[in-house]
Amino acid sequence: MKYLQNTVIWLTALLLFAFSGCNQKPAGEHTFAIGNKTFLLDGKPFVIKAAEIHYTRIPAEYWEHRIQLCKALGMNTICIYAFWNIHEQKPGEFDFSGQNDIAAFCRLAQKYDMYIMLRPGPYVCSEWEMGGLPWWLLKKDDIKLRTNDPYFLERTKLFMNEIGKQLADLQITKGGNIIMVQVENEYGSYATDKEYIANIRDIVKGAGFTDVPLFQCDWSSNFQNNALDDLVWTINFGTGANIDEQFKKLKEVRPNTPLMCSEFWSGWFDHWGRKHETRDAETMVSGLKDMLDRGISFSLYMTHGGTTFGHWGGANSPAYSAMCSSYDYDAPISEAGWTTPKYFKLRELLADYMDEGKTQSEVPAAKPIIEIPEFEIKEVAPLFGNLPEPKTSENIQPMEQFDQGWGTILYRTTLPAVTSGTTLLITEVHDWAQIYANGKLLGRLDRRRGENSLKLPALAAGTQLDILIEAMGRVNFDKAIHDRKGITEKVELLNESSTHELKNWQVYSFPVDYPFVKEKKYAPGKKLDGPAYYRATFNLEEAGDVFLDMQTWGKGMVWVNGKAIGRFWEIGPQQTLFMPGCWLKKGENEIIVLDLLGPEKATIKGLDKPILDMLRAEAPMTHRKEGENLNLKNEKPVASGTLKPGNGWQEVKFDAPVKARFFCFEALSSQNGNDNAAIAEFYLLGENGKPLSRQHWQIAYADSEETRGGNFTADKIFDLQESTYWSTARGDKYPHQVVIDLREEVVVSGFQYLPRAEEGYPGMVKEYKAYTKMSPFKF
Numbered sequence: 135m136k137y138l139q140n141t142v143i144w145l146t147a148l149l150l151f152a153f154s155g156c157n158q159k160p161a162g163e164h165t166f167a168i169g170n171k172t173f174l175l176d177g178k179p180f181v182i183k184a185a186e187i188h189y190t191r192i193p194a195e196y197w198e199h200r201i202q203l204c205k206a207l208g209m210n211t212i213c214i215y216a217f218w219n220i221h222e223q224k225p226g227e228f229d230f231s232g233q234n235d236i237a238a239f240c241r242l243a244q245k246y247d248m249y250i251m252l253r254p255g256p257y258v259c260s261e262w263e264m265g266g267l268p269w270w271l272l273k274k275d276d277i278k279l280r281t282n283d284p285y286f287l288e289r290t291k292l293f294m295n296e297i298g299k300q301l302a303d304l305q306i307t308k309g310g311n312i313i314m315v316q317v318e319n320e321y322g323s324y325a326t327d328k329e330y331i332a333n334i335r336d337i338v339k340g341a342g343f344t345d346v347p348l349f350q351c352d353w354s355s356n357f358q359n360n361a362l363d364d365l366v367w368t369i370n371f372g373t374g375a376n377i378d379e380q381f382k383k384l385k386e387v388r389p390n391t392p393l394m395c396s397e398f399w400s401g402w403f404d405h406w407g408r409k410h411e412t413r414d415a416e417t418m419v420s421g422l423k424d425m426l427d428r429g430i431s432f433s434l435y436m437t438h439g440g441t442t443f444g445h446w447g448g449a450n451s452p453a454y455s456a457m458c459s460s461y462d463y464d465a466p467i468s469e470a471g472w473t474t475p476k477y478f479k480l481r482e483l484l485a486d487y488m489d490e491g492k493t494q495s496e497v498p499a500a501k502p503i504i505e506i507p508e509f510e511i512k513e514v515a516p517l518f519g520n521l522p523e524p525k526t527s528e529n530i531q532p533m534e535q536f537d538q539g540w541g542t543i544l545y546r547t548t549l550p551a552v553t554s555g556t557t558l559l560i561t562e563v564h565d566w567a568q569i570y571a572n573g574k575l576l577g578r579l580d581r582r583r584g585e586n587s588l589k590l591p592a593l594a595a596g597t598q599l600d601i602l603i604e605a606m607g608r609v610n611f612d613k614a615i616h617d618r619k620g621i622t623e624k625v626e627l628l629n630e631s632s633t634h635e636l637k638n639w640q641v642y643s644f645p646v647d648y649p650f651v652k653e654k655k656y657a658p659g660k661k662l663d664g665p666a667y668y669r670a671t672f673n674l675e676e677a678g679d680v681f682l683d684m685q686t687w688g689k690g691m692v693w694v695n696g697k698a699i700g701r702f703w704e705i706g707p708q709q710t711l712f713m714p715g716c717w718l719k720k721g722e723n724e725i726i727v728l729d730l731l732g733p734e735k736a737t738i739k740g741l742d743k744p745i746l747d748m749l750r751a752e753a754p755m756t757h758r759k760e761g762e763n764l765n766l767k768n769e770k771p772v773a774s775g776t777l778k779p780g781n782g783w784q785e786v787k788f789d790a791p792v793k794a795r796f797f798c799f800e801a802l803s804s805q806n807g808n809d810n811a812a813i814a815e816f817y818l819l820g821e822n823g824k825p826l827s828r829q830h831w832q833i834a835y836a837d838s839e840e841t842r843g844g845n846f847t848a849d850k851i852f853d854l855q856e857s858t859y860w861s862t863a864r865g866d867k868y869p870h871q872v873v874i875d876l877r878e879e880v881v882v883s884g885f886q887y888l889p890r891a892e893e894g895y896p897g898m899v900k901e902y903k904a905y906t907k908m909s910p911f912k913f
Contacts, residue, residue, distance in 0.1 A: 506740025688731025812897025
């Protein structure tokens with residue numbers, strides 16, 4: 135028996151050693167390792183209470199203040215991404231200085247006795263431009279991102295080695311504060327490729343991260359797809375989720391592993407044209423208490439969201455939807471670094487779960503806030519009157535092939551004679567286009583709505599065609615991260631008798647760099663209806679944080695004292711831009727505004743509070759036309775039945791595969807007997823029984839969508855986010871239907887349905903019918 139006990143002790147020690155990834159260290163140095171159902175800090179059980187904040191979304195001058203706020207909550211760790219594309223904006227040119235000094239950020243956290251969970255990618259998502267991947271990767275036509283593509287792995291290794299030079303010596307075993315390092319990010323939502331994950335793991339280790347545990351995060355539904363035996367596995371989910379259900383599978387396959395929610399979503403991010411997102415504070419606190427009572431570690435994403443300054447906001451797809459500049463996230467610490475009611479509810483909870491010998495520090499005061507009286511911008515530089523030198527190209531090419539990463543691009547050619555009613559077809563518009571003939575605006579196309587064509591009037595041969603396109607943010611999720619900007623393929627003229635591809639283009643690039651926008655021919659003038667740059671100066675008696683009121687402006691970007699502050703768009707919900715006081719100065723300050731639409735009034739003022747929830751009227755983002763009612767009277771279902779109550783995925787197989795271009799899911803009743811219907815995610819299965827690609831799906835019809843209390847439109851069923859969902863409007867009765875235009879002919883053998891993740895699976899459908907058609911459904 136004694137021999138058996140000794141053997142067990144020896145094997146346990148060996149396992150701890152293997153999981154920790156640590157070499158033996160001299161006495162006195164710190165360690166962080168994986169124990170039996172717990173993390174071990176210097177050999178003692180340790181619960182990670184991490185606050186996720188991003189150094190890129192906070193002025194460097196405010197890093198210390200935001201870290202202090204996290205410390206005062208009762209957190210013991212800061213969780214951060216490393217954003218590849220902000221550090222290597224041109225191939226081989228790395229910048230880790232000033233605002234990009236990630237090592238200085240980590241040392242500041244250590245100053246306040248805070249550990250670091252490092253998430254260096256290479257892909258990070260984070261609603262950030264291209265998920266953190268650099269745009270110049272897309273200059274290689276055949277690149278396959280987040281795969282074993284040799285070029286992608288080569289560039290990843292170069293970047294990771296630079297991260298290692300900055301941060302490897304800050305591992306806890308070397309006197310620093312880094313306790314864990316992530317390998318890739320939520321890869322199960324992208325692909326299944328353990329070889330790729332193993333390659334990224336080896337690259338991370340090769341960069342010097344060998345002294346602390348390496349981990350990978352995913353969702354409870356897919357974490358096993360790419361799970362490697364020598365990595366720690368963590369689960370991501372949002373407020374309100376059923377904690378038991380989220381960790382159920384992990385506990386089954388690894389009963390002795392420490393449990394951690396590596397992203398517990400405190401709120402959500404905002405999209406242009408959609409209602410400001412909020413999440414309930416009590417629900418968040420309840421979920422954290424539930425985990426803490428069970429000794430489960432967590433990282434609160436976000437504890438402080440901050441601001442996505444400049445052009446760095448990303449986009450979701452499908453359906454394409456670009457992010458606002460504000461990354462307030464409805465987090466406990468607001469965009470401007472203010473404490474909120476959610477902050478104090480969380481602080482009250484964490485007071486009861488402090489680490490041994492630790493107490494909560496004092497809450498630091500907020501930064502000074504000012505207002506700026508309204509002033510007029512009287513200097514104007516019309517965009518078409520300030521064209522840069524053009525490049526020529528016989529064929530249309532995307533922005534990247536002209537060595538342009540971000541901003542606006544103008545494609546110009548001359549037309550043959552055009553008859554009235556001819557269609558101008560652009561494949562594809564990425565992302566927001568204005569079309570002109572001889573300087574006259576003919577129309578606008580918005581990728582969010584799938585718009586890519588315009589009916590033309592009769593135009594004489596030799597007419598100058600201008601297509602001005604703004605890149606609104608590269609997709610940061612799923613395969614659509616291969617998101618080239620401008621016009622990606624071709625431009626054609628279509629009429630009843632012919633198709634004519636337009637050639638011989640002059641191409642003008644308008645980047646977002648401050649030197650470019652400053653060196654325009656500004657002259658006194660009034661507001662213009664078309665695209666223009668505007669410049670003014672304003673004087674301050676004292677500097678302080680302020681919110682620039684952009685309510686009278688159209689669509690564009692703002693620079694103040696040489697710094698790109700962010701995007702604005704009249705549709706909202708964001709109507710102000712956070713202007714950090716540390717980037718202002720007493721006395722004269724300069725502001726430049728690029729407005730691609732044209733302002734209603736060329737004035738600006740500074741407010742002492744933000745406007746983050748003001749939508750302007752535009753065509754609704756819902757999917758039912760006025761008076762439209764789906765007619766299923768003569769349709770025969772391909773499947774009908776009853777779903778089982780419970781959280782997690784359910785799969786339905788048809789009796790036989792069917793061809794389809796359109797699919798209708800009809801919900802006949804709910805599990806709880808209420809009127810509401812909800813779907814978190816929905817897949818169709820192909821002939822081989824595997825999920826079909828949803829990248830080009832569009833919602834053709836939804837009988838009911840809740841938009842008053844949040845963003846619960848039907849496109850949420852294929853947005854690749856398990857915590858968002860389609861929900862019918864309050865009071866609308868069953869049955870409920872959603873029709874999907876698959877936009878291609880496919881073979882369908884069944885479907886997969888995911889209800890909401892909360893306990894009790896609210897809105898879950900019980901009885902259903904499914905229909906398929908090759909032609910559109912009738913109304």
